[in-house]
Amino acid sequence: MGVSFLSTLPSLVHLSPLSNSNTGTHIYPSPRAVPIRCNKIETDVTGGDNVFRRRDVLKCFGAAISMELIAISGSFVEMASAADLIQRRQRSEFQSSVKETLYTAIKGKPEVVPSILTLALNDAMTYDKATKSGGPNGSVRFSSEISRPENKALSTVLDLLEEAKKEIDSYSKGGPISYADLIQYAAQSAIKYTFLASAIRKCGGNEEKGNLLYAAYGSNGQWGLFDKQFGRTDTQEPDPEGRIPQWEKATVQEMKDKFKAIGYGPRQLAVMSAFLGPDQAATEALLATDTEVLPWVQKYQRSRETVSQTDYEVDLITTLTKLSCLGQQINYEAYTYPVQKIDVTKLKL
Structure with missing residues (x-):
């Protein structure tokens, strides 16, 4: 028995195909954006070009997790940049x-x-x-x-x-x-x-x-x-x-x-x-x-x-x-204030 970890990552699309002994067909990781999932797949673990070994599984899993973390950190950076721009505008x-x-x-x-x-x-x-x-x-x-x-x-x-x-x-x-x-x-x-x-x-x-x-x-x-x-x-x-x-x-x-x-x-x-x-x-x-x-x-x-x-x-x-700033520590967040959140459920379309 083998285990495959399929990710949304484009770089994983080119992994070796997985052989299904029941159908004789090959299964490829989908290039569409889908959640990470685990599937049981029967494979020939004795050898062959199409074998998906344990180290391949670990590489796939590690890459998926790393890219997820990068994606999350990227969203945080975007949020931080947006907040910084809002504060600059408020101060200005x-x-x-x-x-x-x-x-x-x-x-x-x-x-x-x-x-x-x-x-x-x-x-x-x-x-x-x-x-x-x-x-x-x-x-x-x-x-x-x-x-x-x-x-x-x-x-x-x-x-x-x-x-x-x-x-x-x-x-x-x-x-x-x-x-x-x-x-x-x-x-x-x-x-x-x-x-x-x-x-x-x-x-x-x-x-x-x-x-x-x-x-x-x-x-x-x-x-x-x-x-x-x-x-x-x-x-x-x-x-x-x-x-x-x-x-x-x-x-x-x-x-x-x-x-x-x-x-x-x-x-x-x-x-x-x-x-x-x-x-x-x-x-x-x-x-x-x-x-x-x-x-x-x-x-x-x-x-x-x-x-x-x-x-x-x-x-x-x-x-x-x-x-005008001798010995002063300037607070670059001074005079900023939280942005009022909009309740989208109350918007009239």
């Missing part, structure tokens, strides 16, 4: 809504732009490389931190962002937005607002032409890496004191030292001049007194006079992107 849609809310809030009060930039800088610059603590973790929201000398003028803009947060949380399906994300994305919206406003000015105040100019020559595409860093976690306590200088009172050397401590040099210090206090022109005049920073100040001033502002804009976006 939520992110777009967050940007729109923040941009609208800033557009209504453009005078808050310098304070928003400084707030984002101060929340991030608490990062300490030695202890790997601090950074853009939303700690500036605590009353004990926002009341410090370096943050004393920023409480009003924090109130503005908290109002925006209420609106954002009201439509979020994946939980409230973190203050860490809120603050850094507010800085992004503030920068985009200033770039667009500059383009509009270059078009004589024509908003439609300014939008077209920025779409054609701006560096909006450079924000791609920044946008991926979405999912910062809030700290539950204030960061240590003494890590942030009062920018409007600091010397150039003090600024250079602070930037050096987080891995930045004169180039990044110059490009971040708009973040270092309420008056960018005054800050740049001070930075220009330093021979190391002066060439970069001049470079970005020239760039801002051009139509595209490419050098200035690209370097600023790159610098802020790195700054």
